[in-house]
Amino acid sequence: MNADEILPLASAVVAGSIQAAARLITLIENDGEDAAAALRALFPHTGRAHVVGITGPPGSGKSTLVNAAIRALRAQGRRVGVIAVDPSSPFTGGALLGDRIRMQDHSTDPEVFVRSMATRGSLGGLAPATGEAVAVLDAWGASTVFVETVGTGQAEVDVVSAADTVVVVSAPGLGDGVQTLKAGVMEIGDVFVVNKADRPDADRAVTDLKMVLALAPEGGWRPPVLSTVATTGEGVAEVLESVSNHLRHLEQGGGLAGRRKARWRREVVRAVEARLRAQTMGGAAVASLDGLVELVASGQLDPRGAAIRLLAAGRDAAAGLDPAGGAAPGGVRVDHIGVAVRSIAEAARFYSEALGLQGGPPEQLPAQGVTIVFFAAGETRIELLEPLTPEGPIARFLERRGEGVHHVALAVPDVERALESARAAGFEPVDAVPRPGAHGTRVVFLHPKGTHGVLVELVEPAQPVAPLPEER
Secondary structure (H helix, E strand, O other): OOHHHHHHHHHHHHOOOHHHHHHHHHHHHOOOHHHHHHHHHHHHHOOOOEEEEEEOOOOOOHHHHHHHHHHHHHHOOOOEEEEEEEOOOOOOOOOOOHHHHHOHHHOOOOOEEEEEEEOOOOOOOOOOOHHHHHHHHHHHOOOEEEEEOOOOOOOOHHHHHOOOEEEEEEOOOOOOHHHHHOOOHHHOOOEEEEOOOOOOOHHHHHHHHHHHHHOOOOOOOOOOEEEOEOOOOEOHHHHHHHHHHHHHHHHHHOHHHHHHHHHHHHHHHHHHHHHHHHHHOOOHHHHHHHHHHHHHHOOOOOHHHHHHHHHHHHHHHHOOEOOOOOEOOOOOEEEEEEEEOOOHHHHHHHHHHHOOOOEOOOEEEHHHOEEEEEEEEOOEEEEEEEEOOOOOHHHHHHHHHOOEEEEEEEEOOOHHHHHHHHHHOOOOEOOOOOEEOHHHOEEEEEOHHHOOOOOEEEEEOOOOOOOOHHHO
């Protein structure tokens, strides 16, 4: 999709188009860059939906309970969204979307959006794209979004960082009293439901849950234990009332903001992990993976050592180096833009407060008479340079020209080879040989009279740490 299609798609979601919401969630699941642009447009319209996690062991009736809850909320005129997560096959990657099958009662209701998502190998009970899909349904206008986890028993605890309120569903006959005492989902529930309460031993299951919860420290929210028969709707109204009471408790005590920050923290970390995985497992790094596996299989290398080498190969590829250490095609890129300033503390306010960029720690370079701070800005960086001494080059630059752009830095795979090429082409270097730069780099400067008035810095990125002796 092009940019002209992305913003209208986001606008259609906000306007309540169920088709646009479905299309955008598909983009998110496929992890396309198009989805990132649409999400940026959607996020100002999020934060209004009550996200309710539904978790518990398989067979407890989670989907049937959600189906009954949808019916009750629709009777109140509420718009409802559901993200129902199903396990993926470890062999084919496919999934039987059974949750959607159980919610066919609402398939023709334009105010109900039910989306089944496969875990795609992710652990913890949720699909990788769950959080962003919830954001889409929030922007779509759902007042309540149910997130139903995979029914794995005691491991699907990721839902606690994906929901405002967590409902733990159990049923009679799923275990003895010892089972009830086990940690995991028992520690994350805000509301506990014993479904299928028309079965024998339902009262005992309720009693066991209450006994366990009575052991929790006093203070704050006390999770209620409720009984339901989801197939008939019995007890569902009481569950929804407890869910609403919990939301009010969070709002009054300030806990809602904390839960939502934890949710987005998880999403930020997930996005970082996905990007690092894509960078590390791409190109030259993947080409070396099979060879590393062979070394591990033969006992010449351990898995951690192989991982360190694989990460180094990924860094080499990002820096424009091939696995042998030579220059890769297109290895030259803009590394940073240097800006001379009289005070880093003053200048940094614009980049941090106005633009929201994250600055690194200050670093002093006595040999160059300068203090520097880097601000990451997309694919490149901004370097603020403050004179360390009144005789240094930055101090002289400020005296002659005042504050402003000092140089443009280009990252090169081999700075000595780049220096030789510049000399051979008739460009005069400021430095006869490369000198140490910031963060372990090696740098040379080219005189601006040969580069059309621009001081150009050639930067060779710091080399990866050498393998430890046991990895050889």
